[in-house]
Amino acid sequence: MTTPATAPPALDVRGVTVRFAGLLALDDVSFTVAPGTVHAVIGPNGAGKSTCFNVLSGLYRPTAGSVRLGAAELTRLAPHRIAALGVARTFQNIVTTQGTVADNLMLGRHALSHAGFAASALRLPRAVREQREHLAKAREIAELTGLGAHFDSPVALLSYGDRKRVELARALCLEPRVLLLDEPVAGMNAAERIRMTEVVREIRAELGLSVVLVEHDMGLVMRLADEVTVLDFGRAIAHGTPGEVRRDPEVLRAYLGTTTGEDAA
Amino acid sequence: MSDLRPLLLRRGPLLLTALLLCALPFYLDAFWLRIGLFSMAAAIGAVGLGLLSGTAGQLSLGHAFFLAVGAYGYVWLAGEPGPGLPPAVAAVLAVLLAGAAGGLFSPVAGRVKGIYLGVATLALVFLGHHVLLTADSVTGGFNGRSVPPLELGGFTFAESDPELTVLGVPFGAEERLWYLGLVLFAVTWFTARGLLRGRPGRALVALRDSETAASVMGVHVARYRSTAFVVSSMYAGLAGVLLALSFRRVVPDYFSLALSVDYLAMIVIGGLGSVAGATAGAVFVTALPLLMTRYADQLPLVAAPGSGGGSIGPTEASRYLYGAAIVLILLFAPDGLHGLARRTRARLRRRPSVTGPPGSGPSPAPGRAGSDAASDTTARAKEHTP
Numbered sequence: 001m002t003t004p005a006t007a008p009p010a011l012d013v014r015g016v017t018v019r020f021a022g023l024l025a026l027d028d029v030s031f032t033v034a035p036g037t038v039h040a041v042i043g044p045n046g047a048g049k050s051t052c053f054n055v056l057s058g059l060y061r062p063t064a065g066s067v068r069l070g071a072a073e074l075t076r077l078a079p080h081r082i083a084a085l086g087v088a089r090t091f092q093n094i095v096t097t098q099g100t101v102a103d104n105l106m107l108g109r110h111a112l113s114h115a116g117f118a119a120s121a122l123r124l125p126r127a128v129r130e131q132r133e134h135l136a137k138a139r140e141i142a143e144l145t146g147l148g149a150h151f152d153s154p155v156a157l158l159s160y161g162d163r164k165r166v167e168l169a170r171a172l173c174l175e176p177r178v179l180l181l182d183e184p185v186a187g188m189n190a191a192e193r194i195r196m197t198e199v200v201r202e203i204r205a206e207l208g209l210s211v212v213l214v215e216h217d218m219g220l221v222m223r224l225a226d227e228v229t230v231l232d233f234g235r236a237i238a239h240g241t242p243g244e245v246r247r248d249p250e251v252l253r254a255y256l257g258t259t260t261g262e263d264a265a
Numbered sequence: 266m267s268d269l270r271p272l273l274l275r276r277g278p279l280l281l282t283a284l285l286l287c288a289l290p291f292y293l294d295a296f297w298l299r300i301g302l303f304s305m306a307a308a309i310g311a312v313g314l315g316l317l318s319g320t321a322g323q324l325s326l327g328h329a330f331f332l333a334v335g336a337y338g339y340v341w342l343a344g345e346p347g348p349g350l351p352p353a354v355a356a357v358l359a360v361l362l363a364g365a366a367g368g369l370f371s372p373v374a375g376r377v378k379g380i381y382l383g384v385a386t387l388a389l390v391f392l393g394h395h396v397l398l399t400a401d402s403v404t405g406g407f408n409g410r411s412v413p414p415l416e417l418g419g420f421t422f423a424e425s426d427p428e429l430t431v432l433g434v435p436f437g438a439e440e441r442l443w444y445l446g447l448v449l450f451a452v453t454w455f456t457a458r459g460l461l462r463g464r465p466g467r468a469l470v471a472l473r474d475s476e477t478a479a480s481v482m483g484v485h486v487a488r489y490r491s492t493a494f495v496v497s498s499m500y501a502g503l504a505g506v507l508l509a510l511s512f513r514r515v516v517p518d519y520f521s522l523a524l525s526v527d528y529l530a531m532i533v534i535g536g537l538g539s540v541a542g543a544t545a546g547a548v549f550v551t552a553l554p555l556l557m558t559r560y561a562d563q564l565p566l567v568a569a570p571g572s573g574g575g576s577i578g579p580t581e582a583s584r585y586l587y588g589a590a591i592v593l594i595l596l597f598a599p600d601g602l603h604g605l606a607r608r609t610r611a612r613l614r615r616r617p618s619v620t621g622p623p624g625s626g627p628s629p630a631p632g633r634a635g636s637d638a639a640s641d642t643t644a645r646a647k648e649h650t651p
Contacts, residue, residue: 107467107478
């Protein structure tokens with residue numbers, strides 16, 4: 001896998017508001033993911049973290065606000081166009097497609113390959129060659145994420161942790177500049193968590209991409225994140241380094257349900 | 266040299282089948298050849314529908330309409346009244362015409378999903394049938410039109426012109442059309458497998474399994490849905506041309522909703538998402554009524570055609586039979602004949618040598634898309650446990 005020659009552009013979220021009928025899911029949320037950093041978005045259940053991801057990947061159109069990747073405005077683009085710009089994501093509940101690990105990873109290469117219906121139907125030499133090249137890349141990425149041994153196994157037969165990893169590998173196959181990870185270690189056991197943390201750390205060091213991370217596992221967030229944004233009821237209530245955020249009274253209130261007044265009592 | 270042996274081993278069964286199919290006209294009479302021809306035409310159409318409904322998950326009840334566009338398109342383009350084009354050109358144009366008809370429907374086909382598309386395409390069948398009955402000057406109305414034989418560089422696919430005897434066997438229309446059908450079916454097989462195993466196939470499978478995942482991985486949802494519809498229509502058009510040539514007369518009543526349902530039965534029986542499965546299903550659904558008609562007098566409970574008197578005719582009987590086949594398949598082999606064959610093969614292979622990791626067979630199962638349905642559901646049930 002080639003390291004991108006240039007650092008990824010900054011991902012700039014400005015005043016994003018999402019309203020579902022009467023419910024305000026995101027309220028004027030702003031944060032910036034600096035190039036090449038790991039930015040965690042944390043918050044209690046229902047705080048709007050997944051909604052935020054759905055806006056970033058183009059599945060939801062915000063009521064107001066903008067999301068910019070470098071010069072490109074993402075809120076006006078369809079999901080497949082955002083993918084083509086190098087934004088890849090994983091899902092909180094695993095969403096794989098039928099077939100082998102290879103099939104899933106090759107789907108990740110979709111935006112980077114070109115063979116259309118006619119070229120594939122007629123098996124034109126360039127389509128065959130393209131498929132072979134991308135299959136080699138996919139295998140490389142499978143090795144990188146520790147899926148090498150399962151490359152030709154059906155995804156349905158893999159363990160939960162491995163299927164989570166298939167999602168990560170598929171997202172990496174897009175050769176993203178920005179990687180959105182929605183709860184990458186949710187439901188994993190301790191050993192799997194440590195492995196996943198290692199993998200994320202490795203790919204970031206090796207590929208120099210920006211990572212936006214939604215996660216409940218505070219241990220993982222504290223170890224991986226350079227910067228943290230805390231959401232509560234759709235509002236961004238705190239920003240800062242993991243250390244700063246951990247001491248923020250607003251954050252403690254949101255997580256532990258105590259108010260500063262009650263604390264004093 | 267070292268590459269040749271495994272290649273031969275891998276391609277062996279395919280080559281053998283092809284050889285066998287080429288030899289058949291020397292041994293079978295016209296009745297059997299006609300069954301084969303109809304089966305080949307149906308297989309081409311079923312592969313097209315399998316691509317749309319099996320792989321992309323888009324239900325279509327309008328397949329009969331596109332078959333009709335292909336059949337009538339050819340008859341009109343090559344015939345009188347009509348432009349009277351050379352038949353070969355007319356055949357190609359008829360396929361393109363069916364594709365264009367699918368393209369006209371693409372604003373709907375690109376946006377509407379799954380079963381809703383099925384309902385939308387239902388309208389096409391009735392519209393098509395009405396047009397076939399009323400546009401007399403083009404379609405010949407209720408009585409239909411006779412089909413001009415195909416002609417390729419002075420060679421006519423009919424009884425004579427030129428007279429032809431090969432190895433002592435007189436080559437009539439059926440024998441000649443048989444080879445045409447084989448070629449067209451081979452083209453279908455080759456292209457459809459290329460599609461399914463290539464980038465478009467994976468994108469369509471992803472669309473079926475999760476539209477969200479497909480779109481965030483860069484698949485243009487509407488474009489892939491509508492292209493799948495167009496490609497499926499073109500296969501239907503090709504099947505229509507071959508059907509017209511085999512029937513030698515096209516009539517509107519053939520292209521009814523029942524025909525669309527027959528095609529759905531083919532892909533369900535064969536196994537969704539697989540080319541080989543669609544072919545097997547097509548042969549089963551096509552050949553069964555013809556065979557039952559032929560052997561009606563020897564079968565219990567089935568009356569000879571035309572005897573009437575409240576008993577079950579061969580056509581109805583065969584419908585009951587394949588209805589029962591669908592129920593059995595859905596209950597015991599939801600992945601169809603293709604899945605059944607694959608699992609049997611895997612079991613046979615496992616018996617002699619117990620070692621070897623699962624899913625590492627020497628060759629990837631053809632049309633993987635439709636496979637593993639059963640194991641999938643069991644594995645997926647565990648997904649949400651914390």
